[in-house]
Amino acid sequence: MKISLGLTTSMPVRSSIKYAKLAEKNGYHRIWVGEDILSREIFSYLSVICLNTEDIKIGCGVTSPYVRTIPIIASGFAGIQELSCNRFTLGIGVGGIPEIKKMTGKTPTQVADVIWETVFLLNKIFKGEKVSYDGVKACVTDFKLNLSKDFVPPKIYLGVRGPRLMALAGEIADGVIFSGAKDYLKHSLRILDSSAKESRRNPKDITRVLWNGFLIEKDREDRTGRRDRRIAKIMVATIVSSLPGHAIDYLDKDSKDRELILKIKKEFLKDHKKASAIVTDDLIDQFCISGSVDEITDAIREYGKLGFDEFVIGPPYGRDPGKVIESFGGRGDYTTGGS
Amino acid sequence: MDFGINFNGDMSPQRVRERARIAEEAGFDYIWVGETTSFVHPFPVIANICHNTEAIKVGAGIISVQKNRCIHIKKGFETLREVYGSRFVIGIAPGDRFGLLTTCVVTRDIIKKIRECTAQLNKGGTPIFIGAAGPKLIELATTVADGILLNYVHPDFVRWAIKHFKRKVYTAAYGPSLVLPDKKNENHLRISAATVIAGGNRVFLEDFGLVEVSEEIRTILKKRRYDTLKKYDRVLDKFTISGDIREIKGRIEELEKLGIDQVIFSSPLSNNPESIRIYRGGF
Structure with a gap:
C-alpha cells in the first residue's frame, strides 16, 4: 500500500x-x-x-x-x-x-x-x-x-x-x-x-x-478531541451530502444508516451545521x-x-x-x- | 516605451525557463503568453515563467474567452497571484479563428461576451487588456478595458486602428518579429504573418484592399503549402517587425510617435536566444 x-x-x-x-x-x-x-x-x-x-x-x-x-x-x-x-x-x-x-x-x-x-x-x-x-x-x-x-x-x-x-x-x-x-x-x-x-x-x-x-x-473526551470530532462530523456530512442515489440504495431499506444519510442529505441543503450535528460515531467510522x-x-x-x-x-x-x-x-x- | 516579448505553448518547459530568464536579463518589461488551439494551455507556461523570473510582468496575450470560461481565466490568475504577486495582465480576445473551428466553437455575439468577461475580470484587481483587430472590438477595448493589444505593427494600420479609439488607453502593438538575417526562423516569420492576415478582420481587410490576398493566404495555410508564401513577402512584411537592428529601431520610433506605449515582439523572435539578448533595453 x-x-x-x-x-x-x-x-x-x-x-x-x-x-x-x-x-x-x-x-x-x-x-x-x-x-x-x-x-x-x-x-x-x-x-x-x-x-x-x-x-x-x-x-x-x-x-x-x-x-x-x-x-x-x-x-x-x-x-x-x-x-x-x-x-x-x-x-x-x-x-x-x-x-x-x-x-x-x-x-x-x-x-x-x-x-x-x-x-x-x-x-x-x-x-x-x-x-x-x-x-x-x-x-x-x-x-x-x-x-x-x-x-x-x-x-x-x-x-x-x-x-x-x-x-x-x-x-x-x-x-x-x-x-x-x-x-x-x-x-x-x-x-x-x-x-x-x-x-x-x-x-x-x-x-x-x-x-x-x-x-x-486526539482523545475524544478532552476539549481538542471534541473539536476534532466536530471536524469529522462536518467532513462526513459533506461527503454524505454528495452521495449518489445508488450508493444509498445499496444500503438495506430498513437500515438506520440509510435513514440517517437521507436525513443528513436533506438537512445539508438547508443548514450545514445542523446536518453535521446529527452525524453519529458509527457513520464517521463508515x-x-x-x-x-x-x-x-x-x-x-x-x-x-x-x-x-x-x-x-x-x-x-x-x-x-x-x-x-x-x-x-x-x-x-x-x-x-x-x- | 515598454517592450514585451511573446512566448507560446509550443516551447518546451526547459526552453520557456531558459528564454524567460534571458528576456528578463535583457530588460524586457513583459512576457506575453499566447493561446493557440494546437499548443498547450497558457497557464502552465505562465506559471513556469513566473517561477523562473523575479519581477518581469507576465500577461496572457491573448487567452480566448470562447475556449475558456471567463471564471476559469479569473480564478487562474487569482491562483497565480497568491504565489507570484501582482505581476499579471490579462489579455482576452475571441481566439484564433482556425483553431476555434477545430473545437466546434460557434461565435455568437462576441462583443457581448468580451464585454461581460471584462466586467467579471475587472473585479479581480488585475489589469485587463483586450486583443483587437476590428473596429467594434477596438471601440470596446478603448471603452471598458485598461489597455488594448493591437494586432498591427505597421504605422498605416496603427493609424487606422487609432481612428476607432473611444479614448486613449494603454496601447500595445503586437506583431511577429525577427532580427534578420535568421535563416532558421525566416519561414516561421512568414507563417506567423500569414496567420495574422488570414484571420484578419473583414473591415480592416476591405479598407486596405487585402480581402483577396487574405483568402489566397488562408487557402495556402489550410493546405500547408508554406513554401508558396514567399511571393507574398511584400504584404507579409507589413505585418511584422523585422529586419536588421536599424530597421527595427526605425519602426519602433515610428510607433512611438503614434502614441504606442508598448511594442510586443511576438513569435518567432523568442525562438532565437541571441535575438532576445540583442534587445538589451530597446535594441
Whole structure:
C-alpha cells in the first residue's frame, strides 16, 4: 500500500506548496489535487505544485468534463504533463453536482457516455492523434495537439462511485479513485474486478486509490478531541451530502444508516451545521478514517487487504498538518496490495 | 516605451525557463503568453515563467474567452497571484479563428461576451487588456478595458486602428518579429504573418484592399503549402517587425510617435536566444 498526499484547490496555494514539499521529503508516492470547482483554478494550481517539487508523482483527482471542453482539458493537462516531466496522472470524474450547476447552469446528464467519450478522446489526443468526433458533449474537428517528442501520455484514472461508472472504469480506466462508506467500497471493488474481467483486462492492472475522509484525532473526551470530532462530523456530512442515489440504495431499506444519510442529505441543503450535528460515531467510522496515527495505520493495513494499492492522506489532516504528514511518511509497513 | 516579448505553448518547459530568464536579463518589461488551439494551455507556461523570473510582468496575450470560461481565466490568475504577486495582465480576445473551428466553437455575439468577461475580470484587481483587430472590438477595448493589444505593427494600420479609439488607453502593438538575417526562423516569420492576415478582420481587410490576398493566404495555410508564401513577402512584411537592428529601431520610433506605449515582439523572435539578448533595453 502506497501513501499519497491529498490536497484540494480550496486550500491556499502556499500551504499546499509547503505540504507538497514535506510529502516529497517524506517519501510519499504521489500528490493528488482535487479540483473544488468553485474555488481556485486547477491548471495553475497543479503547475505551481509541479514547479515546487522534483520527482514525486502528481495527480489531478478529479476534474470534471462538465466545466471545460475536451480541447481545453487536453491542452491544460498536456501542459502539466510536460511541466512535470511526465510525473502526472489525470483523474476524471463527474464532479460536485451543485457546483457544476452553479457554474454552468446545467445539471450533468448522460454521465456514463460523457465520461466514456472524455477518456476515449483524451487517450487519442495524448497519443498525438488528429481527432474528429461529435458526441454527447464533446465535439472536435481535425483537432490535434502539438506535443513535444518527450511527451508520455498520462494515465487516466476515474473518480467514480456508482455501479455503472465503476463498471465503465473496469473497461477503460488505468486506475480508480474510490471514496464512500466502507461496506460500499467492498461492493465497488467487486464491480470493478468483474467488469475488468468481462473486458478481458487483468483487474490488477487497474490501480485502486482510496481517498476517503481522514482525520487524526486526539482523545475524544478532552476539549481538542471534541473539536476534532466536530471536524469529522462536518467532513462526513459533506461527503454524505454528495452521495449518489445508488450508493444509498445499496444500503438495506430498513437500515438506520440509510435513514440517517437521507436525513443528513436533506438537512445539508438547508443548514450545514445542523446536518453535521446529527452525524453519529458509527457513520464517521463508515465514511472517515479517523483516530490516532497507530489506529489509522491499522486501518490502512485493513484497506490494503481489501485490495487497495494507494491511500491518500487528507485533507483535513488534524491540528498539525506538518506533523501528520511526517507521521505517515516512509513507514513502509503498510502491507499488501501495492504495486 | 515598454517592450514585451511573446512566448507560446509550443516551447518546451526547459526552453520557456531558459528564454524567460534571458528576456528578463535583457530588460524586457513583459512576457506575453499566447493561446493557440494546437499548443498547450497558457497557464502552465505562465506559471513556469513566473517561477523562473523575479519581477518581469507576465500577461496572457491573448487567452480566448470562447475556449475558456471567463471564471476559469479569473480564478487562474487569482491562483497565480497568491504565489507570484501582482505581476499579471490579462489579455482576452475571441481566439484564433482556425483553431476555434477545430473545437466546434460557434461565435455568437462576441462583443457581448468580451464585454461581460471584462466586467467579471475587472473585479479581480488585475489589469485587463483586450486583443483587437476590428473596429467594434477596438471601440470596446478603448471603452471598458485598461489597455488594448493591437494586432498591427505597421504605422498605416496603427493609424487606422487609432481612428476607432473611444479614448486613449494603454496601447500595445503586437506583431511577429525577427532580427534578420535568421535563416532558421525566416519561414516561421512568414507563417506567423500569414496567420495574422488570414484571420484578419473583414473591415480592416476591405479598407486596405487585402480581402483577396487574405483568402489566397488562408487557402495556402489550410493546405500547408508554406513554401508558396514567399511571393507574398511584400504584404507579409507589413505585418511584422523585422529586419536588421536599424530597421527595427526605425519602426519602433515610428510607433512611438503614434502614441504606442508598448511594442510586443511576438513569435518567432523568442525562438532565437541571441535575438532576445540583442534587445538589451530597446535594441
